[in-house]
Amino acid sequence: MFLDKTKIFIKAGNGGNGSTSFLHTKQTADGGPDGGDGGKGGDIIFKANKNLNTLYNFRFQKKFYAENGGNGAQRLRTGSNGKDIVIDVPCGTVLIDAESEQVIADLYENGMTFVALHGGKGGHGNAFYKSSIKKAPHFSQLGEETKPKQVILELKTIADVGLVGFPNAGKSTLLSCISNANPKIANYPFTTLYPNLGVCEVKGNTFVVADIPGLIEGASEGQGLGHYFLKHIERVRLILHLVDISQSDGRDFIDDYEKINNELMLYNEELRKTPQIVVLTKIDLIDKDTLQEREALFKEKYNIEYFKISGVTHTGIEELKLKVLEKLSVIPKKPPLKVEEYDFDKKDKESIIITRDDEGAFVVSGGKIDEFIRGIVLSDTRSFAYFQTRLETMGIIDLLKEKGLKTGDIIKIKDTVFEYTE
Ligand SMILES: Nc1nc2c(ncn2[C@@H]2O[C@H](COP(=O)(O)OP(=O)(O)OP(=O)(O)O)[C@@H](O)[C@H]2O)c(=O)[nH]1
Ligand SMILES: [Mg+2]
Structure with a gap:
């Protein structure tokens, strides 16, 4: 099960209460106020973790409460601070305030953290209020109470390369050839139901490849699963566009190529700027002449560089890997989302x-x-x-x-x- 968008509840810990207490010992019948302060409540912190690829874990846990601060006590004892909660999310998880729908953070890189909610302050004990005028304050302060909040987590995968193409074009086959991923491969459309990631190693360099399944004509208008997954291509640096030149599914390969390109453009104009390598697949299924004829047609129409491969005989795979590495070396990473200054943890101190x-x-x-x-x-x-x-x-x-x-x-x-x- 793949999950790339979900809403969760979070609440920082309340501050502990200050204590009202007076020192009583054999020597001092009324030795003055000695009530300690309450401890601070725990924070809610999000952390990007490269070992996670989906938000699947949030299917089971949707509520996160950090620990409350402990209460202060006599003999000036301060309450313990509540434990923070660190919520691990995949790299590329965008946090959105569910109420205002404002983006509050983009946990782009492994190890990045974001303190979404701060724990409540502890209340002062009565010892704090002692002064020359007020020698024996009989009051202390309650801890600050925090409010629960709802936050939307949306995963926009961070991969270097995205594989697109019609269902059955051979995306998962290519992913399995070039990376450590082990996706399901079968001769029917929509075998892959969610994006898979794989790490590809070439000459001591590594890059991450994402297989974006389910793209069909009309995807940008919600047909099939493609639209749902297109957000995972937004941040790739290089698109490999797979086109089945053997036409094994009975469609025209030129038509396939144009339809997928069209869907990408309709989804997001920005994708037009993402460099693309065209990969003609399943060349082992057609004879040399047919291949040459179709290639000539493609060249004549588009006059762009392309690669031809077979995931079965492994023809062309090494050259393609080298080309990808070469291209990536000159394409900068896409920056994290620009997050406007926004106080998600705003404390309401004004309303009556x-x-x-x-x-x-x-x-x-x-x-x-x-x-x-x-x-x-x-x-x-x-x-x-x-x-x-x-x-x-x-x-x-x-x-x-x-x-x-x-x-x-x-x-x-x-x-x-x-x-x-x-
Ligand atoms: N002969 C031949 N068959 C291939 C090649 N690449 C993929 N196939 C076959 O084509 C079928 C579809 O391959 P997949 O890799 O599952 O295709 P996909 O693009 O991931 O398809 P979806 O997950 O449905 O989107 C499988 O039966 C593969 O074995 C190839 O280069 N040559
Ligand atoms: Mg697949």
Whole structure:
């Protein structure tokens, strides 16, 4: 099973809570605040791994949660940091924000990493708040909570050479002749159901070849599987265009050649600029005269260089490999996608959302509220007083009044429920 596009859920770890604690020893009955800070939550990191060729593993696992930070504790103990999660993806995986559909990263080269989500910050313990004015702060800060996000992974294979041609043209046969790949080969169209990669070695140099199957007339409009796979040709440096000159499937080889070229152009104008080598295949199946006649026809029509091979007798394979190596040595690699500056991990610190629940209570939520509530321990009476004052000064009470708040109404903010009095 080949998988080259999928959507997954990711969530960085929450920050651990700060601790409220006071030192009590035999010598010191009240030795001051000693609550430690919470630890940082784990990050979500993507990493390009050359040993992967598909996104297949994501069929089984679609949710990734990094570990939360540990809570702070007495005696100034800091909570442990949550473990990061490193998600391995094949080279050439493009990450897209599922909500905005913006590209956020292109993991182009082996070992490249991208921190998609940062873990939440740990909250400060009460020791942090100690000052000359506030000798015994009875509050600490909650850890920062992180939000889950959805990200689309799309694989745009990074190969040096792409093999294209009608089904049955002999692409997989050629791949098996020139590389370490071992694809299925059979005498019917659509034998290969997904792109295969192989590593080819010539004179101590290596290059990666991708077999792009399923191309037929109309592929660019969604016929067959070809359109689905064309994205894997976008980044190859050199296209080998295989044409069955023996016409063993009963079609005209010139017509085949034009149709495939047409599909490539229709898919992406840029592909017009990708250098191409024409490879006439299955020459062992026709006699010398027929071959010469057809070659003459091809030369007359296009006047371009071409190669002729047989994957069965191996005629022409070595020359072709050398030619590919020679061509690749002067064709630069295609650059990674240009990714615009985009803050995928943007923390919402501004929103205030007011809704009414089934019982008519006013429910206040949003990023600004989350941030504000982090610093308040509502069980502590001094903090609760501060909380009420801040509701006024932040303008939340005014916003609620605009929505019809009056004395006796219930307000819910996170886990806190209280009655409003003017
Ligand atoms: N005689 C001869 N047969 C060949 C040659 N190349 C491929 N074939 C045969 O042609 C058939 C199709 O070859 P494949 O390599 O599977 O073709 P493909 O282009 O990968 O086809 P799809 O995977 O269906 O797109 C198989 O039966 C091969 O054995 C060749 O040079 N000579
Ligand atoms: Mg094949």
